[in-house]
Amino acid sequence: MNTTYADIDEGKRLDIAVEFITQRGIDCDGKRVHRLLVADQSGKQFPVLATLDSAALLSLKTGAMHRISGMLGALPATSSKEGGAECPHCGGELRAGRTVDAAGPVFAEAAAELSLDEPFGIIDARATARRVREDRSLVDDWTPMDDDRSVTPPDYVCESCGRHVDAYELRETAETDQMLENQVMESASPAPASVDMASPETVGLAAGGAKDVANFRENVANGYTPQPEAISDEGLFYDYHFETGTRTESEALFAPRYAAAVSDHPISGETERYLSVGLDSTLSVDEFERPRLDLVAVLDVSGSMDSAFDAYYYDEHGRKREAEDDAATKLEAATQSLCALTEQLHDEDRLGVVLYNHRAHVAKPLRDIGTTDMPAIRRHIREIAAGGSTNLADGFEAAVDMLVDETPSPDVERRVVFMTDMMPNTGATGDSELTQLFADAAAEGVHTTFIGMGLDANAELADTLSGIRGANHYFVHSASEFERRLGDEFDYMVTPLVYDLNLDLDADGYEIEAVHGSPSADAATDRLMHVGTLFPSAKQDGEARGGVVLVRLEQTSSDADLDLVASWTERDGGEYTERVTVDVPDETGTYSHKGVRKAVALARYARELRTWAADLHDRADAATGVDDWLLPDQRGQHERESVPLVVPDRYTKRFDRLRSYLADEMAAVGDETIQQEVELLETLCQKAPTTPHEVSD
Template sequence: MKLTKNTTQGMIRCAAVALMAVAAWTGCAGEGGGSSDGEGLNGKTKIAQATLEYTEAEGGAVDDQLQIAEAEENIHVNGAVYASQDGIRKAIALTNMVKGLKHGLEMYHQDTIRREGDPEPVEDGFMGDAEEEPTTTEEAPQEVDATIRAAGIEEVRRTRDMVAEEAARAGSESLEQEVALLDQLIANMEEGGTAPVDYSGEEFGAADGFGGAAPGGGGRLGATPGGAQDIGYLRRLIEEGRVPAPDHFEAEGLFSEHDLPLEGASCDQMLCISAAHGFGPDFVDGGQTGFVQIGFSSGLDAATFRRKPLNLSVVIDRSGSMSGERIAAARAALERLVDQLSPEDRLSLVVFNNDAAVLMGPTMVTDPEGVKALVNGLEADGGTNIEAGLRQGFTFVDAHSDDPAMEHRVILITDAQPNVGETGESEFVNLTEEYAARGVGLTAMGVGVEFGYELALAIGRVRGANTLYLEDAEKLERVFDQDFDYLVTPLAYDLQLDFQPSQGFRIRDVHGVPDWDASAGTLSLKVPTVFVSRNKGAIVVELEVERGSGDPL
């Protein structure tokens, strides 16, 4: 299937760059399309057209266009996905992994029929061992439908086999790692889920050592949308023997962990956005589906990339819920972070429990060892007043946010379980948005198996923000030694894609970004921020092929 492109170039608006591109995806069957046991793409099929607009973080004028990979051949045969590019095939496999896993977990967790008076599910979303007893006077037993549970397990097993097949075809080590994750999840489901390991008092990474330097070498960097940068929390839960709830699995985090490059013209700009597509059956219901991958890349060279100096405040949770491995992880994170700073960077340190306390006001980092010493004896106790700590950190950064030569950011290290001051998700989102409007971004880093995932994800989706989870010492080392400079470097803001499917197609779903609307038949999706990354990021749009009159294929 050949893809043709029609683009318009950028324009200046309100002293900022508004980058606009228009693309039409047009397909025609390649030689040998179709088969005796399936059906091919016949004639020319215009899939969709789209307009794209965003503001570059640096405000410089660039010649931008939505690139479409050419010479693509896609053939649909019943029961299989066909796309010539490995990047789009991998993206489709990950999309189907999201769909299959969510579907299987939904069935698995529907096996418990809750009655009035039954204990609520525990805070982290698991059905199971709650502390409270039913408040009704009569017995309120939990009824388990073994058939539904077995169907959920089978759906996850089917998902695992699909990922394994693509991993073997492509020789993909990263997909093989997902197969291992799904194997562990299936074992957890078959065993009914087990209690989490008690890590209280265990030193985080005590035996791991933290040697190593940031990787060298060149090559083009990638770009990923903000929000969740991993599925580390879900991985940790599965490793602990748990069966996560479906809403603990976010496509945006999974995509950000994988490199999803698309073929086509090389990127020589700060941010390049391209597209490719494939066809195949919907993983859940088997319907004919088109998968359009919107790919993100950058022309920045990894060997020469240097982030801007930072105006940074690190806010550390030292409340009682952070005892044991969590406070040890927070101390280790701060030490690793300081190793990435230079005398050009300004840093302040704030800790909080019942209230906020300042360990160091805004100071240029000329004595990194002295900064590390400030948290060496940090212990956990008291309540969790995230609001007080976060507000103090924002205030410190905001005081110097008029310096255009610096990147202005707060890093919050917490288990995200507020119980003092403001505790509602909306209040923290409002606070983060207030300072985002003043040019101050936020990176939320989670620790601990009982992590307030929903809160961290909500504030991490605000403009200028992102979030990740430090599940182990290896992850902590990778985040700070390899990825730190990228996590604090936005490339673009307020990206909006308006996507109009052609007749015969309709929007089925969007994966990799939470803010989208297709109620009027036209997809409008928004990405508040795009960050530099080692990986080429992606958003995947599913298009349902409408059968009946005017069959497009």
């Protein structure tokens, strides 16, 4: 760090290494302010002001070197008159405002009492200081994100009453003159489903994409209509364990199993035919070992991350809502979750950290855990503050640049973990642009996990991007619960085992009507199903968590055979193909086993809820007509407004029938955990319509 005293500039922040010399405390306006005398690396001595509660004062030692990050540069306030201008409040004389005024009145008072007449530094809430220990064996390689937003001083300060006065106030008439308080941008530094990994035989498998429907459930619980993509089939399936069928001999790691079902839809009464692909493996739990991990955590530190974790940043009218003083913020949850994630890393793993808002900043270069001072890194993470807009693409590109230097190897997993509310509003924001960006990285062997933060996390964008090869996504609705989940399944979360599973219907007589349980379901054709990635999953009593992809079939010939050709690529590069024939029963209400029956029931449930949620969001978007007035800070395409929880009468009746059906299926398959879906439907049925247009369509 070569920064010196000569680099201090009014209103700018900088990082500087200094030697601590002396300390003096004075009382200003009832608060203790400390004048620190320090020397830069050239030996130049200068003063730094800090308040008593600054963490920097806890470990100061005379003669020791300290690293001050984010120190605010300031010039002394002058008492020169501004053309005879008078304060509009008390009539006192005005002087030109300085950065020290914006930092707080105690700093200005202290500077005056100490008669500071040269540039000096300020350690405020956004600055930190740490002692540099030369004998340290572990490396603290954290570099704080520069605050590129200069601190703007007030135009004028009254020397009599101390008020800040904007220039335009002096041009207003006495009748309309109002004092606007100077707003100092200060972001407070954030305070610092269990899975049994044991299996009687082998590791199960589950499709990439969503790994829960927590965002959907939490929106309903908090009185909001969820985004329809928040209840994806693969996310819902991952809440359950599935029987996969009779084991077959295989030389491959992946051992798919096939089953069929014919059943009448509980609401429409239409007969539906299904094929399930049971996702199983020949890999024993004891033999499974995750590869060495090169992981770059990318943390969103934009302004929306400083909003409340359990509320929407934008209400239903598009207005921003500030977090209550005691409300947990998305950033607090993200930093806590990131610290928990670092606990899962081994000494040979490597970790890097990127922070991004309207620009990206490499806070920690890629380094192995064994030589890194991880307690120090976690302290830095907990001190991160939020502000600015959201350039997701820049954050990702900075992470990829850290990972693409080496040749891809099955022995090393190169993964980016995004912690964000998924609301990019600057840089590349189009779905196609972002998809291509992540797909290009995946082609080079860099995979992505998305961790969605907050109720308003953009489920649609997360669903789109997590369909890319090697990707998955989770929603955090409790940092402590996510920490438990990391402890249970982190190794599975970051280890894709199978890529590009294709299922081709190799004979006339059947076509694919829909696919349930894959983030690439919409890419299916009448003949071909594609699943981009399979991750390992835990088993319970021989049933695989999320271990199914369900294909809804349309029978085009009465005497058709269901012939399939399955192909896939495994992590070690091996390519496999198998041909099978599956018997589809003729009689409705027939299931090959309980696994396919459970999958059918849950897929119908999710489909009905998505239809309702999409309808309500479409209504909300069209409710107020078109507002084509463009504002500089208008909401971007990925920033979501809240939609109050409403269940029109037509859906209440359908949900009640669906609730009865699910209760019956829960008993039939013997899985009491389906009760949570029954209870969610009961909650929705209790939501009475509140306005006439909501009663029916």
